[in-house]
Amino acid sequence: MTVSLDSQPMWRHPAFADGVREMAGVAIGLGAWGLVTGVAMVKSGLGVPLSVMMSLLVFAGSAQLASLPLLAAGAPLWVVWATAFCVNLRFVIFSAGWRNYFGSLPQRRRIVLGYFTTDLNYVCFLRRYPDQRPQEGQEPYFWGGVLVNWVAWQVLSMLGIVLADVIPTAWGLGFAGTLALVGLTGSLLKDRATWVAAAVAGCASVAAYALPFKLNIVVSIAVAVALGVLMDHQARALKSQGEV
C-alpha cells in the first residue's frame, strides 16, 4: 500500500480516502459474516491458533465455511480444495472484470491485487468506475476499500474466535455458519433451473453421503452442474424451435 504513484504515497491520494469512506458504508454486514465465520471455525473443532491462521491466510468467508465440515470429517485435501474453488468460482469471473482496469500493471502486482478482491470491493469499484477502462486514481481507491474491508473482516473474525472459545459448544452456535450458507444459497436461487439444481445437489449429497472421502460433495456438484447446463441447452433449443 506504500507503492508510490508519481512519487506520492498511495494513501495520500484523495481517491484512497474515497475508497475508505465508501467501503466503510457497506462493511457492517461483512462484519457480521466475519463474526459468524470466526465462531464456526472454532466450533468445528479447528482450535484457536488454526482458526486465526485460517482467517488471516484464506480470507474468504464462504469458502472457509464450506470447507469446515470437510476438514472436520478429514476429507482428502483435493476434495476440500475443489469444493472451496467451486464456491469461489464467482471470483474467477470477477477477475476477468478486474483485468479491464488493472491489466497493464506488472504481473506480480496484479496477482497481489487479485488476492485482496472481494464481492464488496467489486460492487463498490464498479459503481464508481462504470466504464471498464483504466483511469487515474483507481489503484488508490481500490486499496482504500481493501484496507477497510480487510480490517473489518479480520477484527470481527478474531472477535468471533475469542467468543466461540467462551460460549459453550452445547449452544450449537457453530450452526450459525451453516445459516450464513443458507442465506448465500438463497441469493443464488434465481429461476426454476437454479432451484432444481440446488434441490438435486442437496438430495444427491445426502444420497451419496456414504461415499468415502466426502466425495458426495464432488458427485453432487457434478450432477447439479450437468443437469443445469442440460436444462439451459434444452431451453435454448426449445426457444429456437419456436422461432422457426
Added chain:
Amino acid sequence: MADLPWYPIVAILGLAGVTLLSRSFFLIPEREVPIPGWLKEALRYAPLAALAAVVVPETFLTQGHLLDTWRDPRPYAALAGALWYWRSRGMLGTILCGTAVLLVLKLGLGW
C-alpha cells in the same frame, strides 16, 4: 491422513492458494484470455451446487444418518433463516433469526 498433525495446516495453506488462484485467475496470464463459454455456464450452477451439497447434510443428517427424531433444532433453524432471507433478502437477519430459533429450541426446550 486426517489424523496427521499437518493435515489442517496443509489444508489451510492450500485454501489460501485457492483464494489466490480463484481471485487472480484472469489477472495471472500475461496476455488477455477470453472467458470460455463452459466456465460461464458452470459459474451459474457450481457455486450453488457446492453450497447446497454442504448445507443439506449439515442440516438433516446426524452422524451420517437422516434425522430419526423431529426434536432436532437444526431443520427449524435453517427453515427460519431461509424464510427470513426469502422475505427480506438480509443476510444479518437470516443468521440472527435462525440462531434465535436454534437457541430457543436447544436451551429453552432442551432439544
